[in-house]
Amino acid sequence: MSWVVREATPRGAVPSGLDVRVAHSARVYDYWLGGKDNFAADREAAEQVIAVRPSIRSDVRANRAFLGRAVRYLAGEVGIRQFLDIGTGLPSADNTHEVAQAVAPQCRIVYVDNDPIVLAHARALLTSAPEGATAYLDADARDPELILRKAAQTLDFSQPVAVMLIAVLHHIPDIDNPGGIVAALLAAVCPGSYLVLSHPASDIDVEAVAEVSRRYNERVSSGQVRRSQSQVEGFFTGLDLVEPGVTQTVLWRPDHEMRRKAPVPMWAGVGRKP
Numbered sequence: 660m661s662w663v664v665r666e667a668t669p670r671g672a673v674p675s676g677l678d679v680r681v682a683h684s685a686r687v688y689d690y691w692l693g694g695k696d697n698f699a700a701d702r703e704a705a706e707q708v709i710a711v712r713p714s715i716r717s718d719v720r721a722n723r724a725f726l727g728r729a730v731r732y733l734a735g736e737v738g739i740r741q742f743l744d745i746g747t748g749l750p751s752a753d754n755t756h757e758v759a760q761a762v763a764p765q766c767r768i769v770y771v772d773n774d775p776i777v778l779a780h781a782r783a784l785l786t787s788a789p790e791g792a793t794a795y796l797d798a799d800a801r802d803p804e805l806i807l808r809k810a811a812q813t814l815d816f817s818q819p820v821a822v823m824l825i826a827v828l829h830h831i832p833d834i835d836n837p838g839g840i841v842a843a844l845l846a847a848v849c850p851g852s853y854l855v856l857s858h859p860a861s862d863i864d865v866e867a868v869a870e871v872s873r874r875y876n877e878r879v880s881s882g883q884v885r886r887s888q889s890q891v892e893g894f895f896t897g898l899d900l901v902e903p904g905v906t907q908t909v910l911w912r913p914d915h916e917m918r919r920k921a922p923v924p925m926w927a928g929v930g931r932k933p
Contacts, residue, residue, distance in 0.1 A: 682879045684830060685774045689749045691719045696749050696776060704878035711870045718923050719826075722857050725908040725927045726825050727753045729855045732901075732912060732929070733821050734762035739853060741820040743810055743844075745800050746827025747772040750780050755823060756793045764788035769810045771796045800827055801835055803843040819851040826925070828894070829859045830881040841894050845932060852932045853901075856894055857908055861885035863924035891926040898930030 682704035686697040690705040693716075697705075708715050733739040740763060744755045747770040759766040770784050770793070781795040794813040798806050807816075814820055822844050831837040845854060861868065868885060876882040892905045903911065905928035 683774060683776070684879055684881045684883075685748045685772070685777055687875075687879060688719060688826075689751070691716050692723065692751055694749060694751065696780065700878070704875065707874045707878060708871050711874060712864075712867050715871070718925060721908045721923050722826055722925055722927070723751065723753065725857055725911055726755065726823070726855075727758050728912055728914055729927075729929055730755055730758040730821075730823075731762060733853055733855070734759045734766060737853070738763075739819055739821045740766050741814045741818060742766065742768045742823060743771070743806075743814060743820055744768060744823040744825070745771040745806065745844075746824060746830070747777060747784065747795075748774075748826075749777055750784055754784060756784070756787060756791075760788040760791050764790040767792045767813055769794045769796060769813050771798050771800070771806050771810075773797060773799045800824075800831060800840060803840050803847075807844070807847045816847060817849060819853070820848045821853040821855055822848060824854070824856045824894075826857050826859070828856070829883045829885060832882075832884050838894060838896075845898070848932060850932050854895060854898060854930045854932075856891070856929075857925055857927040858891045858894075859883060859885045860888065860891075860907075860924040860926050862887040863907070863922050868924045885924075886926075888926055891928070895928060895930040897932075899933055901929040901931065904928060 682700040686701040687705045690697040690702055730742065742755050742759055756768040759768060778797050784795050785793050787793040792813055796806060796809050798809065828837045831840065841854065872883055872885055888905055895905065905926050907923045908925045908927040909923050911927045
């Protein structure tokens with residue numbers, strides 16, 4: 660079963676009303692990952708960050724690899740069969756449904772994003788193993804009530820759900836209460852559910868990442884707020900952290916010998932609702 664809130668724009672078309680002169684986070688991220696679904700403004704913003712932190716491309720690949728390891732851990736070792744992926748971004752290699760359903764084809768996944776370009780590619784996210792299901796919601800992370808209500812058409816909230824917030828909360832400033840958003844999502848899921856979260860760090864390579872944020876915020880519509888390890892740990896309040904706790908993305912249960920010695924300024928963790 661698959662459904663989408665509204666009809667997706669055909670691939671290659673520019674969604675109606677989209678201002679391609681303004682950089683957007685999902686398309687900048689796509690550029691760093693080597694994708695082609697971006698415009699000149701996105702590429703210019705991305706290159707401004709690369710000039711300060713040339714390793715940003717490997718940073719975002721490390722974040723993507725963390726997503727894959729976390730989903731494989733949950734679908735495999737833990738047995739989670741439902742995933743709510745908020746702030747999905749543009750389809751890339753090893754999307755949540757692909758990783759989860761490779762482990763257990765009956766997994767059900769709901770993607771959530773509010774970028775019109777992501778909506779235009781929703782069909783790529785809506786592929787599914789016949790035993791499972793995928794869905795896409797056009798919704799803002801700041802509206803957890805809407806997300807939960809719509810997601811309930813695909814997910815059974817009486818059973819455990821993995822709530823995925825991969826590199827999304829840094830786009831939500833403190834004034835919009837990101838902690839309250841996380842709390843609302845977790846309040847709706849049953850014990851045995853999980854939170855999977857990654858977040859750009861403010862306290863690793865401090866001077867460089869501060870300049871990265873300054874350049875990024877000058878050019879990208881959504882902006883970013885980097886947070887410290889202790890602030891990211893705060894999102895897991897009330898949860899049992901899975902070892903090794905909140906750590907750099909590359910250090911969370913690495914599945915091969917780590918070759919990269921330079922720090923990655925992004926925190927990541929997985930927590931279980933008791």
